[in-house]
Amino acid sequence: MNSASVAATPRRGNGGSDRALTILMLAPAIAYILAFFAYPLGVTFLTSLESDLGLGPTLMQYQSILTSEKYLGTVWLTTGLAVGTTILSVLLAVPLALILRLKMRGHRFIRLLILTPLMVLALISALGLLIIWDKNGWLNRLFSQLVPGGGPLSIDYTVPGLLLFYTWLYAPYTILTTLSAVEGLDTNVEEAARVAGASPWQLFRSVTLPLSWPGIRSGSILTFLLAFGAFNVPIIAGGDLRPLAVVIYTEASTFQHWARGSALAMVMAVVSLVVITVYLRLSSAPARRGPT
Amino acid sequence: MSEAMIELRGIVKTFGDFVACRGIDLTVRRGELVTLLGPSGCGKTTALRCITGGLRPDSGEVWIGGRNVTEVPTHKRNIGLVFQNFALFPHLTVLENVAYPLRVRGVSRAERHRRAMETLTLVGLKGLQDRYPRELSGGQQQRVGLARAVVYQPTVVLFDEPLSNLDAKLRLEMREEIAALKARLGFTAIYVTHDQEEALSLSDRIAVMESGVVHQIGTPAEVYTSPRTAFVAAFVGNPNRVVGRCVSLQDGRATVQVGRGRLSCSTGANAPRAGEATVVFVRPEDIRIADSTVTQGSDALRARVTRAAFLGDRTEYNVELDDQTQWRLRLAHDDRLAMGETVPLAVSPGAARAFAHDAAVAEVAAAIDPDAAVPEPTQA
Amino acid sequence: MSEITYPIAPAATRRVPRLPALSRILAYTLLLVFLLYVVSPFVAILTMAFGQGWFGGRLFPEILTLRWFEWAVNVTRIPQVLGNSFLIAALCVLISLAIGVPTAWAIARRRIPAKTLLLTLVLLPKTIPPITFALGASREFYALGLVNTHVGVAVAHAVLAMPFVVLIMTATFEALDERVFEAGRVCGGGWLRNAIHLALPMALPGLMAATLFALITSLNEFTLTLVTYGPGTLTLTVQTYLAIGDGFQEVASAISVILLLPSLVLLVLIQRQIRPEAILGGVKGL
Numbered sequence: 022m023n024s025a026s027v028a029a030t031p032r033r034g035n036g037g038s039d040r041a042l043t044i045l046m047l048a049p050a051i052a053y054i055l056a057f058f059a060y061p062l063g064v065t066f067l068t069s070l071e072s073d074l075g076l077g078p079t080l081m082q083y084q085s086i087l088t089s090e091k092y093l094g095t096v097w098l099t100t101g102l103a104v105g106t107t108i109l110s111v112l113l114a115v116p117l118a119l120i121l122r123l124k125m126r127g128h129r130f131i132r133l134l135i136l137t138p139l140m141v142l143a144l145i146s147a148l149g150l151l152i153i154w155d156k157n158g159w160l161n162r163l164f165s166q167l168v169p170g171g172g173p174l175s176i177d178y179t180v181p182g183l184l185l186f187y188t189w190l191y192a193p194y195t196i197l198t199t200l201s202a203v204e205g206l207d208t209n210v211e212e213a214a215r216v217a218g219a220s221p222w223q224l225f226r227s228v229t230l231p232l233s234w235p236g237i238r239s240g241s242i243l244t245f246l247l248a249f250g251a252f253n254v255p256i257i258a259g260g261d262l263r264p265l266a267v268v269i270y271t272e273a274s275t276f277q278h279w280a281r282g283s284a285l286a287m288v289m290a291v292v293s294l295v296v297i298t299v300y301l302r303l304s305s306a307p308a309r310r311g312p313t
Numbered sequence: 314m315s316e317a318m319i320e321l322r323g324i325v326k327t328f329g330d331f332v333a334c335r336g337i338d339l340t341v342r343r344g345e346l347v348t349l350l351g352p353s354g355c356g357k358t359t360a361l362r363c364i365t366g367g368l369r370p371d372s373g374e375v376w377i378g379g380r381n382v383t384e385v386p387t388h389k390r391n392i393g394l395v396f397q398n399f400a401l402f403p404h405l406t407v408l409e410n411v412a413y414p415l416r417v418r419g420v421s422r423a424e425r426h427r428r429a430m431e432t433l434t435l436v437g438l439k440g441l442q443d444r445y446p447r448e449l450s451g452g453q454q455q456r457v458g459l460a461r462a463v464v465y466q467p468t469v470v471l472f473d474e475p476l477s478n479l480d481a482k483l484r485l486e487m488r489e490e491i492a493a494l495k496a497r498l499g500f501t502a503i504y505v506t507h508d509q510e511e512a513l514s515l516s517d518r519i520a521v522m523e524s525g526v527v528h529q530i531g532t533p534a535e536v537y538t539s540p541r542t543a544f545v546a547a548f549v550g551n552p553n554r555v556v557g558r559c560v561s562l563q564d565g566r567a568t569v570q571v572g573r574g575r576l577s578c579s580t581g582a583n584a585p586r587a588g589e590a591t592v593v594f595v596r597p598e599d600i601r602i603a604d605s606t607v608t609q610g611s612d613a614l615r616a617r618v619t620r621a622a623f624l625g626d627r628t629e630y631n632v633e634l635d636d637q638t639q640w641r642l643r644l645a646h647d648d649r650l651a652m653g654e655t656v657p658l659a660v661s662p663g664a665a666r667a668f669a670h671d672a673a674v675a676e677v678a679a680a681i682d683p684d685a686a687v688p689e690p691t692q693a
Numbered sequence: 694m695s696e697i698t699y700p701i702a703p704a705a706t707r708r709v710p711r712l713p714a715l716s717r718i719l720a721y722t723l724l725l726v727f728l729l730y731v732v733s734p735f736v737a738i739l740t741m742a743f744g745q746g747w748f749g750g751r752l753f754p755e756i757l758t759l760r761w762f763e764w765a766v767n768v769t770r771i772p773q774v775l776g777n778s779f780l781i782a783a784l785c786v787l788i789s790l791a792i793g794v795p796t797a798w799a800i801a802r803r804r805i806p807a808k809t810l811l812l813t814l815v816l817l818p819k820t821i822p823p824i825t826f827a828l829g830a831s832r833e834f835y836a837l838g839l840v841n842t843h844v845g846v847a848v849a850h851a852v853l854a855m856p857f858v859v860l861i862m863t864a865t866f867e868a869l870d871e872r873v874f875e876a877g878r879v880c881g882g883g884w885l886r887n888a889i890h891l892a893l894p895m896a897l898p899g900l901m902a903a904t905l906f907a908l909i910t911s912l913n914e915f916t917l918t919l920v921t922y923g924p925g926t927l928t929l930t931v932q933t934y935l936a937i938g939d940g941f942q943e944v945a946s947a948i949s950v951i952l953l954l955p956s957l958v959l960l961v962l963i964q965r966q967i968r969p970e971a972i973l974g975g976v977k978g979l
Contacts, residue, residue, distance in 0.1 A: 039803075046799035049792045050815060050855065057830065057852050058818045064829030117727060120720045131724055133960060134731050139909050140956040141735075144933050145949035148942060149734025152741065189730065209400035215387040216365055216394040217414035217461065224388075227417070231404045243819075250822020253915045253930070257937060266824045266916070273828055286825040293821050 202236020393462030543673030547680035572635030590670035784847030793858030801866035841923020865899025
């Protein structure tokens, strides 16, 4: 958004009817969110306060969760998977974006390819990934032929396996915003750095990266959230590894522990909000950071 | 003989079907400021980018400070560049911007900040060092760009139309700044612009370019008063021109029949031969009204006054020659002319410049307007 | 010097330098690895969908067959399920556009105090995993009688789609130049005419991107669908899940191939119109 258009955006004066119109425009969204998001969330919260014994509101669900090694382990697992996925996505997105920016042969095709994980049902991709990476699948056969004596890579139902799948599914969001940020850079500024004597690495670290960081950040937040809340993938490919979403669902529907499930859901919500807030704080606008 | 700091040897660069540079040769000596002057598309920016390393020439060599840098990447060429759109680092403060070249060279923080402040003071920005580029005016930003380009004392400093994004008054101011800075620091420079006034005022020498070729390299005076080709004559300054027929050519002087009058012209390249159609350039300031005792049968040019404009320190007249060609005159106020009056014009011998018509046609069009039609020669 | 033509100089000449050979090889390698990585599951799915007797260590399936497709069509009634999914997705798009576009317009172009707070509120549904409010939603929808209706599922999906719509359309509307509308008014157009003839065409790429994301979100949504669906509103995601759960991977694969085709066609069609990275690109303000 350039300064010219910002100057040209009107801020209409606030006469009475103007304000009414604004409220009218905003009302549907606010009502909607209250009705179908805030309310269910509230219901979840209230449910989480129920006790197994049908007495008044209680925090016993939270108590048992926070003291349970099993549940805490689940929280760590979920968070770890999400953070790992985010890191992998950024590590994939940045070089990819820099390469695509050069518009080498075939770049259009790759750009389309980035969208494909979004267009396919996550379940199916998980299934497909599972098959490819299966003990007897193609990749393992290829691998054992290339590396004689090396045993089959058994990554199904392991953390690395899940990371691989999560990244496949959720990295595109990071890649898209990173690509957009990187391509929006003023090439003159980069040229200025080069002329000033910056080697390619120095250029990347001191100019390209800081200036594209806002774009990288917004996409990676989305990736984190999706990975944190992943459900259908771990159900297929998680095996014994069961992140929060799966645990919540099984508690609630399989075991009918609605209160327990709801409490876990609230814990999940809080954790995700905390992580995001910390992330946003740590990666604040480059203008305020900036080592010299 | 002072050493050559920048050398372009036979630079050729093509983009698809478009030939930007057709073999450019240029030598810039230490301490000189040479301007590449020409209209858009003439190849001046391309040549500059070959010097910075942003472009690889298809053939030819670039030498900077006595070494062949044609294969050397940009960041190792030790040059300075001032951009048209400033290209400051938006995420760094003014001080950090100027200190940046020193930072990438491994200079310590304290030292580079000290030197950056020194340079900032030189360009008159002391006190603004903690601001961000977006908080500065255009002129201030360009000064930061200047400071950043000279702080590490590069071998040469390049200017890529640095004043085009500034308003007219600021342009004049900044021109003075650049000249002062150069006098103070004594760097060697190549300056690219399409503004001839800028070129004339700043340069030690000017290289006038068109369609990928250098037409002439010379001092501002040489380029202005002795243009080598019709293009240079038409592009530098705003001369009058007229088409006539060459009567005789002797010792570089051509006598040209224009309408019922005759002009004694100097020549450059493509001098007209006797009997050949000719294009003649005369600058407004070189035209006087002929002595009124000159009689009808003489060979002075006659023109009819069509318009008078008061310009403060002088009056400018539009006059029409016999063949409807429009000329402009600049006279002092006491040389009053009446509207519709026919006056004889006198041009100092040699002030007019003649070129063979066919050679000049395309060049003149390029200088004025690529789509303009050039008048056909009149029969004497 | 005579025969010189003046072709137009190319607008953008490369500022980004070409890579030296070694880096070029590395770059292509990375692209190739990425390509294989992304494509790998598709290959597996295609093979599974068209093959029989593949599991158990064979390199290639025994025979090629279309029986899974027949199964998908006849037994699991895929066309119907497809219809459900698309109907729900369409409804979701309608709802989220209807609600999201006015909101985005208001945020982009009208004076609102605490704008950041408002944006945060609108984006809230995307900041926590759907499972967290899915349980509550399921109870609420049951009470409202929205379970097992297409509208019900669509309403749930729209909660997740609307933030995308608002984000994309806010960026789009902010980029509209007010001076164009002023010119329109000077030419005599009222607000409606301006909206249709000026605003709409200018905002079209953003609208298309927003629609696309709402569609994708709805088609892909599983968790919320799981808690709000019924036998009459079986969607692809749930159906696929059930099929896999029952052990019918081949059928599930066949189903996904069926879905892949329109997706791919859509992708090829839109790639001329939208630069993929531009879709989320306007979103820098998270």
